Amino acid sequence: MTDSASERRRMAALLTCKGALKSPWLRAAVETVPREHFLHPGVFLNEGRSWRPVTALGTDPEDWLKIVYSLDTLTTQLDGHLTAEQTCEPVTGVPTSSSTDPTTVVNMIEALDLTAEHRALEIGTGTGYSTALMCHYLGEDNVTTVEVDPQVAARADAALETVGYSTWTVTGDGLLGHPRRAPYDRVISTCAVRRIPYTWVRQTRPGGIVLSTVGSWPWGTGLAKLTVGDDGTAEGAIIGRSSFMQARAQAMTPLAGDLSARAAYADDDRPALVSPLILEEWVPAFLAQLAAPGVQLVCVTRSDDAPSRYLFDPERESFAEFIADGESWTVRQGGPVALWDDIERSLVAWQNAGEPDIDAIRLRVTTASHLYWIDQSPSLRWEHRLS
Template identity: 80%
Template sequence: MPTDRRSHPAGAGGEKSARPLPLTTQLDGHLTADQSGEPVAGVPTSSSTDPTTVVGMIEALDLKAEHHVLEIGTGTGYSTALMCHYLGEDNVTTIEVDPQVAARADAALETVGYSTWTVTGDGLLGHPHRAPYDRVIATCAVRRIPYTWVRQAKPGGIILGTVGSWPWGTGLAKVTVGEDGTAEGTIIGRSCFMQARAQAVTPVAGDLSARTAYADSERTALVSPLVLEEWMPAFLTQLAAPGAQFVRATHGDGSPLRYLFDPERESFAAFLPSGAAWTVRQGGPVALWDEVERSLVAWQDAGTPDVDSVRLHVTPTSHLYWIDRNPSLRWEHRIA
């Protein structure tokens, strides 16, 4: 249910809203708390991140008083206000893709005395008019760090953003821009944000059994697909097969079914329980589970390191991720 102070007066919602929890503030791209006094169903499209996470991310930026910051995803304006308080309103540029959300955030910022640069637009494109920036921070998840952010940051500048397209299994990337126009850094921890609107994934729909009816191969899986419900294996899967979607389902007899689909490459992996093991059926031009399984086995052999073991390098044409010097734990995402 979206939350609004007017629908929760002090002593009730005031206390509830002050709790360090994330809150959904918009559903389906338009519905906000002041439009409904009752619980409603819908797809969350904007939220207020819990204060602990916000403060932790701002601290990770290593801000100095003279820094100029670009924020991607204004949201409620809470993180914007914190940075305005420290840096001054003229040093903060914030971009929000949703005009309704941007207007509400701008009004809220004005209420607490900040008239900052609030821009309505696609944050994936940055805001070149006020570049270059010392710091770039994103409060939405992206499939990869957009090179436009690197190009609009100063050498030595820091970019902080959540990478990944699944609702879980994503990581907070912190990269530093080099003199050569590339950026390098590490995943500093687990992180979970709503996907950037321009990169929102369309869920796989329709008759899943029909979509997986014609397989090219069938074998026993070396790794259970259930591990993809855990954070690090899910993150590794997105590195090994960045276009893949994980789908949970139930067979008519109540037995569990799991699927991996890669719509862009028209490939799938369907998993069926077989006693204590799982049978995997694969179809399409790419053996999807073979790609993912190689990474999972190598990760297990390396001692199952967590997300903060992953490093990344961003260039205009590719993103490279790796763990240690293990060639089996190295993934390059080319940019068309």
């Protein structure tokens, strides 16, 4: 018969075989912390166009444990309020809270390079599972976790108490950190941000690490690992691809209305030197966001069944529209910023540099700016001023 302890050991073994789980202390935490407590009362399973609610009480215990200890991300909230026990039928909705897949969880914790005396700040408590893994090693008094959603925070706090960790669970805007318990040795964000808030850098000791996913598209985001210097700056690299829900305060609002009307008046049109289809690839999508911060990519099918793609920057009131002509594309641009010109220059420079992967990108954060660059190409440099 399947039981929680054996499932925890099985999952730890799988994560070790995948190369994600390396530290003995973290393996011990994975084998100890019961993930099922952090998925109470249930989850939503993705069925393509809908989400099927599955609860612990309404599921065979062995089947429930198989779901809990799968290596999948498990959605725990839809649309900012709906949880699995509130419905019996499949529903549609947008995930707003989840228990991230264990591979990603342990990879990120491993990347923190924790030692037993560290004090950690976690942004985005979620279910509280990753919080518990860190508490197991650091102790509950050395972990502070911040969650913006009061309902999610309450459930996480209850789960942490159930498994024996009375840690510092704070309801608030994680983009502000938690200055009351600063400074921290490590800051880890389990949500994606458009840029690293300087408050996190300020609340981290010199020599400490800030780890967060940066970017705002559902794909094309990167995991930034920065070391804080004595001068109050932070520098490091994008160490890999990473995908998390966006911090709620920074989430982009989907564009509504007639998109063709938004792009009705172009200032110019020309052949695109690079196909916009390249933006469906991870690294080009990341570079596009560096070249044009705040831009949104929208793909639609026109009334004549022809594909069309748009880039919109609502804040700068600019757009680029791509129209397919066989294997070629025409780009129409309008507004004060030529969005595609900026992005295209970066993509051409990236191709000319040999298409380095995302881990070639470095990042420096100061009080005034975010500077990204790739060492092997002087033209691949993007500075985002904060003023």
